Amino acid sequence: SQELEQSPQSLIVQEGKNLTINCTSSKTLYGLYWYKQKYGEGLIFLMMLQKGGEEKSHEKITAKLDEKKQQSSLHITASQPSHAGIYLCGAVRGSNYKLTFGKGTLLTVNP
Amino acid sequence: GAVVSQHPSWVICKSGTSVKIECRSLDFQATTMFWYRQFPKQSLMLMATSNEGSKATYEQGVEKDKFLINHASLTLSTLTVTSAHPEDSSFYICSASGREAGELFFGEGSRLTVL
Numbered sequence: 001s002q003e004l005e006q007s008p009q010s011l012i013v014q015e016g017k018n019l020t021i022n023c024t025s026s027k028t029l030y031g032l033y034w035y036k037q038k039y040g041e042g043l044i045f046l047m048m049l050q051k052g053g054e055e056k057s058h059e060k061i062t063a064k065l066d067e068k069k070q071q072s073s074l075h076i077t078a079s080q081p082s083h084a085g086i087y088l089c090g091a092v093r094g095s096n097y098k099l100t101f102g103k104g105t106l107l108t109v110n111p
Numbered sequence: 112g113a114v115v116s117q118h119p120s121w122v123i124c125k126s127g128t129s130v131k132i133e134c135r136s137l138d139f140q141a142t143t144m145f146w147y148r149q150f151p152k153q154s155l156m157l158m159a160t161s162n163e164g165s166k167a168t169y170e171q172g173v174e175k176d177k178f179l180i181n182h183a184s185l186t187l188s189t190l191t192v193t194s195a196h197p198e199d200s201s202f203y204i205c206s207a208s209g210r211e212a213g214e215l216f217f218g219e220g221s222r223l224t225v226l
Contacts, residue, residue: 033215042117042204042219043155050213088154097208097215098145101154 003027004091006102014110018077021105023089025070031092032072033099034063036085043088046074079109114138115207117218124195125226131191132221134161134205140185141207146178149202149220161188161205195225 005024013019023032031050035043047056052067060077076083086106090099118133134144142163147155159180160168167180177199179191188207192199204220 031213035217040202040220040222042115043206043217045214045216048213048215090155097143097206098157098160099155099206099215100157103154 003100004089004102006087006089006105008105009103010106010108012108012110013079015080016078018075019079019107020076021074021087021107023072023074023091023102025091027070027091029065029067029070029072029091032063032065033090033092034072034074035088035090037088037104038085046087076107079107081109081111083107084109114209115205115216115218117203117205117221119221120219121222121224123224123226126196127194129191129193130195130223131189132203132205132223134188134190134207134218136186136207136216139207139210141188142185144182144188144205144207146180146188146190147204147206149204155204158190161190163188192223195223197225199223200225 003026007022033048034046037043047063049065055064062075065072086104088104090101093100114137116135124130144161146158148158149155157170158173161180161182163182169175182188202220202222206217208215
């Protein structure tokens, strides 16, 4: 089974709506990265969470880490078409930045 | 701007030829870089860890003789796909840790198509 499960797999929202993407790990989370990717392009770093209960925000994107649940959530407020893309969570495995990725969540924001 | 750069961004080659992909850290030194592969609509899969001045560490199932990694300097790692075959066609992407703790940047990726 997949080590990192992302849900939903895809999401279509109307511009201005809020949305949440979840990332659940089957193993202990030591650190969790969130990236955004346009298909066929590189990954854009969004944020990194390391401590249980940690919450970070960047512009309209907020991410939280729940260590006990081995889960992280990414919340976008008042979504815009520019938020469209594939959101990937990556879990730290070991101490040297090796990441295991989820399959991604495809976000479409309709104007 | 990009802090990790890959070249080429796309390449088409004939079956049996070798292809080299470069990954550069632009304004910082990276003793460790990582190479991932991504098939269409799939997640990124770690192939190997590239260590400056020493041998790369490969993940299980990745052929080290097929995917040659060289990390000759603190800002450059190269991935050479030797004797490429159509099944090697994929999106290859590298990453490097930045100056600040927790920073991990990815390159723009290189799309390889083997005919």
